[in-house]
Amino acid sequence: MAQGLYPEYWEADVVLRDGSTGHLRPISPDDADAVQAFHMRQSQNSIYLRFFTYKSSLSEKELKRFTEVDHVGRVAFVVTRGQDIIGIGRYDRLDNPDEAEVAFNVSDAYQGRGLGSILLEHLAAAARENGIRRFTAEVLPENRKMITVFAEAGYEVERRFDDGVVELNFNIDPTERSRAVMEAREHRAEARSMQTLLAPSSVAVIGASRSWGSVGYSLLEHIVDGGFTGPVAGVNPEAFELNGMVAYGSIAEVPGPVDLAVIAVPYDQVLAVVEECGRAGVKGLLVATAGFADDDGEGLSRQRALVHCARSYGMRVVGPASLGIINTDPAVRLNASMAPELPVPGGLGLFSQSAAIGVMLHAAAARRSLGLSSALSAGNRADVSGNDAMQYWEDDPRTRAVALYLESIGNPRKFSRIARRLSRMKPVIVAKSDVMGLQLPPGHAVRTTQAPAGALDAMLRQSGVIRVETNEQLMDVAQIVVGQPVPDGAGVAVFSNSLALGKVLADAARSQQLEVVRMDAHLELDGGQSVALPALEKALTEALEDPAVSSLILTLIPAVGLAPEAILPVLNRCGRAAGKAVVACFTGVLDPAAQLEGLRSGSGGGSDHEDATVPCFASPGAAVSALGAVVRYSRWRAGEHGVFAELEGIDEEAAAAQLAQVLSGVRDVGLRRLDSGQAGRLLGAYGISVLPSIPFDSIGEALEAAEALGWPVALKTVEENLRHRLDFGGVRLNIGDQSGLRAGIEAMRAELRPFGSPGLEIQAMAPPGQACVIRAIEDPLLGPVISFGLAGDAVNLLDDWAHGIPPLTTVDVADLVRTPRASRRLFGYQGLPPVDIPAIEDLLLRVALLKDRHPEIALLRFNPVLVSASGLAILSAEVSVGNPQQRTDSARRAMRD
Known part of the structure; x- marks a missing residue:
C-alpha cells in the first residue's frame, strides 16, 4: 500500500497513570527492529492474547506489514520510553470505509499504567480525521484488561460472543461521557x-x-x-x-x-x-x-x-x-x-x-x-x-x-x-x-x-x-479566601468609628456590586477596652446574625487606649460563631512598626499563630475591592453554569464531508472563501439558514431574481463595507414592483460610482428587527473564538463586542448576548418591543458548536443578523476555510511542546 505523508503533528508526549511520561508517535519502517525486540520481551500469555496463538518472533513479512502503514486506512502508534517501545496500537480500515478494526499490545512491564486508553484516544482521533466513525475489535474472553479498556473509554460498546471470541463494536465520535472519562484520566495522571x-x-x-x-x-x-x-x-x-x-x-x-x-x-x-x-x-x-x-x-x-x-x-x-x-x-x-x-x-x-x-x-x-x-x-x-x-x-x-x-x-x-x-x-x-x-x-x-x-x-x-x-x-x-469562608451573598454590614469614613466605605462597597444591608458608623470605642470591646462584640454579633448579611467590614481610625491587636479576637469570635466572612481595615495608624496588613491572629497574640485568619488591610479601598471580587466569584460559583445543549438538526458528518471536499488537495496556509452555495450547504448541516440573495449584471436578470424570490425585495451592493449602509446608498428596502426596482438600480449605480461601481444583488425582504453581528475565528492560541455585538457604530467605533471561547454552555451564550453595552436594545428599549432572545441564543449555540468541531473554518461572519420579536434572519454570511493549525486541546491527551 502506498505510504502517505508522515503526520508529524500526531506525535505527542503523554502522561501515564503513574505520573511518568512517554512519547507517542506514528510507527515507521525504521521501527522494525524495535518492534521485534518489544515482541520478544513479552510473556507467552501476552503474545497469545494479542495474536490468539504463540509466536516466539515475528516474521519479516509480519514486521513489514506492522511497520509500513499509509497513515490513512492503516494507522499505527507506538509509545516509547527511552529507545524502547512500551506499547503499540493500530487500526486497519475494513471493507466498510466508515469502520476499522483496532488492536493493542502493551509491554508486560508497563501494563496497568493506562497505555491502552491513551492509544485508543489517539487512534480514534486519527480515525475521525480520516473519515472513520466506528471501531471493531476481536478479543479473547480471558483478555479482561483489554475488554476493560474499551468498556471504560466512555463509548457505547456493543458486545457479541462468536466462535470463542468477544467482538466489540462502538462509535468513536466524542460523547459527553467519553470526554469526561478522558478528562478524569488526564486529571489523575497529571496530579500524580x-x-x-x-x-x-x-x-x-x-x-x-x-x-x-x-x-x-x-x-x-x-x-x-x-x-x-x-x-x-x-x-x-x-x-x-x-x-x-x-x-x-x-x-x-x-x-x-x-x-x-x-x-x-x-x-x-x-x-x-x-x-x-x-x-x-x-x-x-x-x-x-x-x-x-x-x-x-x-x-x-x-x-x-x-x-x-x-x-x-x-x-x-x-x-x-x-x-x-x-x-x-x-x-x-x-x-x-x-x-x-x-x-x-x-x-x-x-x-x-x-x-x-x-x-x-x-x-x-x-x-x-x-x-x-x-x-x-x-x-x-x-x-x-x-x-x-x-x-x-x-x-x-x-x-x-x-x-x-x-x-x-x-x-x-x-x-x-x-x-x-x-x-x-x-x-x-x-x-x-x-x-x-x-x-x-x-x-x-x-x-x-x-x-x-x-x-x-x-x-x-x-x-x-x-x-x-x-x-x-x-x-x-x-x-x-484563605482566612475566611466565601460569602454566600452580596449583603454586607459596614462598621466604623468615623461617619465620614463609613459613608465612603459604603459607597465603595456599592461600586463593587455589594449591597450594604446594615451600617453603623457611630461606634464609640474611646471608653477603654473593658467598655468598648463588649459593646463592639454585641454590635457585630447582632449584625452577623442578620440572614441578609453575608460578610462584614470593620474599618477604624485609631481609638484611644484600644490597639488593633485587642480588636482582632472580637472579630475572630464573631466571624467564627456566625460562619461568615469578616474583614478589618485599620487606617490612619502612624506607628511605622505596626503590622496592619495580612492575616492576623484572632487569639490576641502575634501574627505567626495557626489561627492567623483575620484579613487586615491598611487601605479601605483595597479591602472593599478584594471583598467585591470574592463576592462576584461566590455569585458565579452559586449560579447556574448551564449545559452543553444537544441541538436538533445537526449533521456533523455532512459538514465534515463538505469541508474535506473544499480543502481536497489544499496544502498551503492561505484561506479559501466559500461561495454562497458551499457556505449554505455547510451552514445548513448545523441548522443555520441564510436569507437567499441573487447577484445580477443586467436589469433583466434583476427582474427574474425578484420574481424568483418574491416581492417585495431588497436591493444591495455586494461590497462588504457598504451593503448595509443606507446612509451611503448601499441598500434600498421594500421594493414592491418592477418599475421601483428599475429606478432603484439606476439610482444606486449612480450613487455608488464614487466607490468603484461595485456589483449588486437582489435579496428577499426580512421582517424588521435589530441588526446584530456574529463573528467566529480560529485563533493560533485560543482556538475558536466567538464574538457577538449589535451592528453599526456600537461595534465599529466603540468596540462593543462580547467574546466567548467554545465549548459554550447555555449560560455562557446567555452572558454573551447580554454583555455588550448596547445589548439593552434587545430587551425592549425606548418603547421598542424585546426581540426573540431564544432565537439568537440558539444561533450562537449552533455557531459555537460548528466552530468547535471544525477548526478548518478559519473565519465566519454573519452581518447583519436581523432579530425580530419572533425569529431572526441572517442576511449575509461569509465563510473562509483553510488548513487548520493543530489545536492545543482536543479529544486526545497530549502534553504541550
Missing part, C-alpha cells in the same frame, strides 16, 4: 506526576556546592534546614563532603531511588545531567539553572532538547530558571527553593513563572503571614505549567485556594476546562500581564494570539477565576 515533584520521597541536589552564596549551596542548605522528611543527597564530583553529608560524584552513585533531582549545574552541562538522571531512574527534575532565555534561538532549542530528553525517560521538568518548589506539609517539609526559610503552613497554593515575580510573591505572602500549602516557580515553563499545578491542587486537601501569576499561557482551552472545574470547589485567583498572549516573555515558546482584544479576559471570566491586575491585588484577595 505533580505529586512526585511536590511530595518526593527522596531528593538529590546536582551541582551542590561548598561555596557559600552559590545556587547549589543555597538549595541544598534550604532543603536540609527546612527539615525535609526524606533522604537528601548532594552530588558534586569535586567535593567529598557537603553540608555535613557525604557527597557523591554522580547521580548514578546515589544509593536508593531518587524521586526529585534539583539541577544547579552550569548552563552547558544541563543536558548531560538530564540524560544521566534519566538513566539513573530519577522521576522528576527541578532545573534551577538559567541562561536558556539569554542564548537567542539556541537557548530555546536546547530547552526543547532538555524537555524531550527528560520526557523520553518518563520525567517531568520544572523550569529551567525556576526559583524552586515548596511543600509545607509536615509529612514532607520540602523547601527546594531560594527562599531561606520554609514558609508558614497554610491554605494557599501559589504558582508563578519568572523568578523575579516569584520572589515578590513569596515576600508578599511572608509579610502578610499568608501561609502556603505549596508553591511552584515554573521559570521558563518548558514543561510543568499552571495547568499541571491546578490538577494537583484540586485534590490536595491542604489547599483551600489557588493563586497564579501568568506571563504566558500555552493551552488556554485546557486552562479554561481545568479552572472551571477547580473554581467550583476552590477559589482560583489569576494575575496576568496585560500583554499576555500578545508577546512572549524570554524563554517561553508558545503561540501568540490574534484574537480580538478582550477574548482572553472573556475566557478567564468563563472559567470562574478571580481576575486581578497586580501582585498586591492577588494577595489582597488571597488573604480573604
